[in-house]
Amino acid sequence: MSQSVDTILLQDETWERVDKATGGAAAPCFQCGVCTAICPLGLVKGETISIRKMVRQAQLGLPGWADGLWECTTCLWCESRCPHEVDITRAILGLRQLAWKEREVPEGLPTLLWDVYFDGNTWGRPPSERPLWTKDVTVKEFSSDDEILLYVGDDAAYDRRIQKVGRALVSVLEAAGVTFGTLGEHEPSCGDAVRSVGHGEYAAEIIDANARLFQEAGVKTAVTVSPHSYDMFANRYPNLSGDFRPLHYSQYLLELIEGERLKFENELPLKVTYHDPCYLSRRNGICDEPRQVLQSIPGLELVEMERSREDTLCCGGGGGRMWMETAAGERFSDLRVPEAAETGAEVVVTCCPYCLSCLEDSLNVIGKGKLRVMELAEVAHLALQSGAVASDAASGRS
Amino acid sequence: MTKSLYGAKEASGIWIYLEQSQGQLEGVSLELVGKARELADGRGIPIVGVLLGDQVGDLAQEAIAAGADEVRVADDPLLRQYTTDGYARVVTEIILEGKPDILLLGATPDGRDLAGRIAVRLRTGLTADCTDLKLEEKSGLLIGEVWGFGGGVIAYIKCPDNRPQMATVRAGVFAVPKPDAARKGKVVNVPVKLSEKDIKVQVLEHVVGGGVDITRAEVLVAAGRGCQGDFTLVNELASLLDGEVGWSRVPVDEGWVSRDGMIGQTGYTTRPKLAIVCGISGAFQFTVGVEKAETIVAINIDAEAPIFEAADYCIVDDMFNVLPPLIEAVKKARGGNGGR
Amino acid sequence: MRPLQIIACVKVVPKPEEVKVDTKTMTIERGEVRSEINPPDMNVLEMALTLKEQHGGKVTVIAMGPPLFEPYMRLALAMGADEAYLLSDRAFAAADTLATSYALAQGIRKIGDYDLILCGEESSDGATAQVPPGIAEWLETSQITYAEDLEVLSDSKMVKAKRELAGGYEVIQVPLPCTVSVKIGANEPRFMDMERKVWAEADGPVTVWAASDIDVEAEMIGLPGSPTIVDGLAQAESTERKREFLEGTPEEQAKVLVERLRPYL
Known part of the structure; x- marks a missing residue:
């Protein structure tokens, strides 16, 4: 070719x-x-x-x-x-x-776009199943009086592992007394997948429709689970209302901490390292916020990998690679997991669904002793639980 | 109303198209003979088989042993393999000659290919893909049970005026009758008026028998989305239990496997003694294909998955956590039995 | 090579998970459900467009159904089809496979020129798979059901395809014109072209034909033309199951399960 x-x-x-x-x-x-x-x-x-x-x-x-x-x-x-x-x-x-x-695209990508077109998500699942991620917690529909719209995104809505991140985030927001809601089954796909596989024309249509939907719903502050949704909203969506303010949840948690609404009082004796998602760090310069959230947890020790902040190593999931097959041994996360293990950390923390999936997949294949992967929201949720629960969980006993 | 080529008054008997491939009867054809026998008993309705092929006369006795009273055999080298044009022509002639009241076919690819064609040629009604058959008490009309809309709806369909009342029936919904070798029946050889130019279909390649028939498996291990394309443990467990492996729709859609072992509404109906269902959420479209199992084990990570409502033994966990110790435990248990 | 005239038959179906049954009245609620092009019919469109790219010619879409099908006709145009016809009339409603295949066949006759008539192997709502052979019979064409890997030998006016069998496959060759039922998953349907979509939505040639627009006999279409009738509906019952949840570690669960399954080991 x-x-x-x-x-x-x-x-x-x-x-x-x-x-x-x-x-x-x-x-x-x-x-x-x-x-x-x-x-x-x-x-x-x-x-x-x-x-x-x-x-x-x-x-x-x-x-x-x-x-x-x-x-x-x-x-x-x-x-x-x-x-x-x-x-x-x-x-x-x-x-x-x-x-x-020219119809010279890898197998599976047209199906991805049809899934987004017919089902409104990258998973090809019914929209009626979108709100099911909440399971035992109740999350109400967004109303314009709410402080924030929680934009869940396709992965936290449909991927069983990422759903846990969404639920952890909800409990943290509740602990801080935030009023929030989601768009429920009407939540649209943010368009990142479509854009990153290169279909800019279709992405433009999605962006246009979603921006209007957000405006009509009266969305001002939108907090996303995924850095990719955040990047779309912050850098690709028009600010129709003028006061549309997208935030990644790591930024918002820091705001809550700084506003003294979110306090971590229990000790969480955990040694962690932080893996920067490309779309937060290199693309959007968000390196300090997640670290500051971690450092506000008493007892938690943060150690750094060599490649960190704007010099982070990609997990391998961006650019639509989540929808293409990457041969074993050609995955960045296979390199990243040993790097994290070398720091002596018990947990590698990240805050991106793609990073979480890729790192966990590699960890399952390579196996690195006691190393685990957690999302920032899950660490925060753990830190908010009672000391005993947290220390049990931290040591991997629960 | 579109008029059929003959009417109810002239029609009699339940006829079954006996599908054969390379000198072997399809299981579904014998299942249909058995069911027809059951429907006919007490009503004095004759059961007639229609058998096409090349030197397949011996198979007629199999159908008689299964319950047929008579088999009409069209034996001709030109019928060695199924062709739509050749078979549709000969079957239509036999039907118009014998004027059956009911004509049943297996819902196999060839059975459906033929049924759809001759139903229009005979200008009659066809109930496709039935999961059960009965005769209406008073009228004796055939009622076909079909699954509709994937939503757990059963529709009962009948064809009051046109003849024959045609139906195709899925493999596996009825049991294969026990053959009664002593049963006597009539074998009628039908003259075949077919010349080479009547057959426009050229069969360039014909490959069957490579696959496994999961509709006959006694033990079935099935996997779905939860296996993530990895059937290693599923295969291991199945072979340990002398069983077969099947799957739901998702692995097919994902391109992990072909449709050969797909269970459910658009796949196969199975009736194993034991079904172990791993990583399948259990939408209705799937469960219809295993619900005839004697015992169902479900392993799924989601405690609320509907499969647990359709299972006898339920384990809520990732199948990859459960299968390795289960395989070990089965090995040990079998060892205790002296192995097999 | 001779250009090909291809007819693509499509159906719009409710998303299976959207169909609900009113258990009281035993009727099917199809009100505000989301629909899609019947999945194998997407494979039909892809196959038709690929063949057109190989041989030149024209892809004409035909469907029978209510006016709500029309946007999906435009979607087919956005994928690359040349024109679309929708048979839409109350007189066509409640048709069984005999009446449906007759109406579609008459619609295709009106379109006129055809070498290949492509249909999906079955619809996800009715799942009868009987309409394609029905169309073939009404139009007296050859037929290949459950087909993939279609190859048109246009000089010899033949078509060759791999066809699914019970537990195997065959490769057959038949003369054109031919009606083909395309196996689900035979290919990956291309995504729409967004520029074409704009055209299709504004100016795409979609013609709606009522029963009076095509040559059909009134008693052969819709409910009157259907020899089969629905005698009743019921909710599927499932067998009572034990539903015993096994607790403990995977090892403990395995041990208990093996005890329970001993008769099968």
């Missing part, structure tokens, strides 16, 4: 299509190749994918499909090191959009 640059005749029409799809994102690239050299895929695949070539393709309007087009997890590592600040993700997602036009 890859084409040698030397043998291709550039055609105006193709160039225009590529330029339009990528929004000219590749124009500033001067082909230094830093992106290719540092792409973390090299760590797991033995060879890097040629980001540089893809950007070149976008720049020159070359037809054909680059190797590695669907491998990119949009982790932004290359962008963070690019000397010319090229919007590399935009170039890659633009090329993916063209691949949709």
Whole structure:
């Protein structure tokens, strides 16, 4: 599928299509190749994918499909090191959009989009089952008097493991006396999955509909479970009402702590390390908030991995990779789990459904002694429980 | 009303299309003969089998042993393999000659292929994919039970005026009757008026018998979404119990497995003695396919999964936590029995 | 190569989980339910569009049903179909497979030119799988049911496909025109083209035909044309089960379970 640059005749029409799809994102690239050299895929695949070539393709309007087009997890590592600040993700997602036009997409992705279209979620489950994640806790429908809208997202709504994160978050919000609600079965898919597999045109339609839905519902502060939903709302959605204020839950928990509404009084003797999700740290500079939440818990010890904050290593789940098969041994999380174990931490804490799933999958395969993966919300929930329960749970006895 | 080619007054008997493949009768055909016998008894209704093939006459006795009074055999080299055009033509001729009141076929791919075609040719009604059959007390009309809408609705369908009253019936819903080798019946050879040019279908390749028939399995281990595509433990447990492996719709939709072992409304109806159902939530569309099991064990991580309402023994846990110790315990128990 | 005239028959079905039964009146509540294109009919559309890409020609969609089907006709156009016809008339309602296949066959006759008529293997609501062979008989075409891997040999005017059998498969070849029932999951349906969607919703050629628009005999369609009737509805009963929950660690549960299952070991 890859084409040698030397043998291709550039055609105006193709160039225009590529330029339009990528929004000219590749124009500033001067082909230094830093992106290719540092792409973390090299760590797991033995060879890097040629980001540089893809950007070149976008720049020159070359037809054909680059190797590695669907491998990119949009982790932004290359962008963070690019000397010319090229919007590399935009170039890659633009090329993916063209691949949709040419119907050159990996198996399973069209089904993903149909699931979103017919069912309103990436899981292909009925919307009527969306509110079932709450199980034994009651979460009311959002009304515009509420302080916040809790945007649950597809994973916390349908994935059994992530549902626990949602329930933990609810109990923390309740402990802080926050008035909140969800959109129940009318909650839409945020569009991150659609955008990240490159279908920008469909994502635009979703964004448009959802932004209007939020405005009509009177949503101001929207707190998300997933950094990906947060990134969509904060950076891709129009602020129709002018006071739409999306927050990732780690930011909101810190606000509650700073406002002295959320207090951790019990000791939680737990040694943890924190794995930064790309979409919080590199993409949105949110590195301190989750750490400050952790550090406000008495008795909890936070140790750092070498790659942390804006230099975090991707879990491998972004860029639509959650819906594509990643061969065993080619998963970033397989590298990340040993890194976390080396710190001597009992728990690796993260706050992204994709990170949680990938890290737990790797942990199940590799097995690293007593190391466990928890979401920030789960740690906070644990810290709020009585001392005995918390210490039992912390030592893994419950 | 669309008029059928003959009417109720001229019609008599329950006829069964005896489907054979490579010289073997499909189990569902014998199940139908057995059921027809049961329906006919006390009413004096003749049971007639219709058998097409090439040198398949021997199979007629099997149908008679299962309860048929008569078998009409169309034996011809051109009927060696099923072709829609060849078979539809010959079966229609036999039907118009014998004018049965009821015509039953197995709801197999070939049975449905043929039934849909000849129902229109005969301009009659067809109740598809029945899960039970009965005769209306007074009128003697055939009532077909069908599952509808995936929502636990049963519809009873009948065909009052047109003849034959046609129905296709799923494999496994009736038991195969015990053969009675002493039973006597009539075998009538039907002349076949077929020439090569009548058959436009060319069969280029024909592969059967590779798969397992889960409708006959005595022990069935089934897995669904919860197995995440990994059937290793499920296979191990099944082979330990001399059983077969089946699955719900999700593994098929996910592309983990083919439809060969799919249980449920759009898959197979099974009637095992023991069914161990792992990681299947138990939507109605699935449970209809196992509910005839003598004993059902359900293993599911979700305590509220509907499968637990349809199970005898329930374990709330991830199947991957339960199966390894269960496999060990079965091994030990079998060892205690001296093994098999 | 000769371009292909392809008819894609589709049905709009309620999402299975949305259908409820009123246990008192024993009627099916289909009011405000969410619908979708019958899943195997999505495979039909994909197959039709792929064949058109290979051979050229035209994909015409036909459906029979109430006006609420119309947006789904446009969805098929957004996927790539050229035009769509919806047979919509109260006179068509409550049809069984004989009356349905007759009406669709007459609609297809009116469309005129066809080499291939593609249908889904069965509908998720009725699940009879009898309409495709029915259409084939009314139109006197050849038929391939439960088909995948369709290959049109347009020069010899033949079509070849792999066909599911009980416990196996066969590969058969039949002359065109042919009615094919496409196996569910035979392919992965492409997503809509969003530019086409805008066109399909605004200007897509969807024609609604009433019974009087096509050549049908009134007594052969809808309820009057249906020899089968629904004699009654019932709620499915499930067998009483023991429902014994086993407690303890997985090892303890396994031990108890093996005790309970001893007769089967």
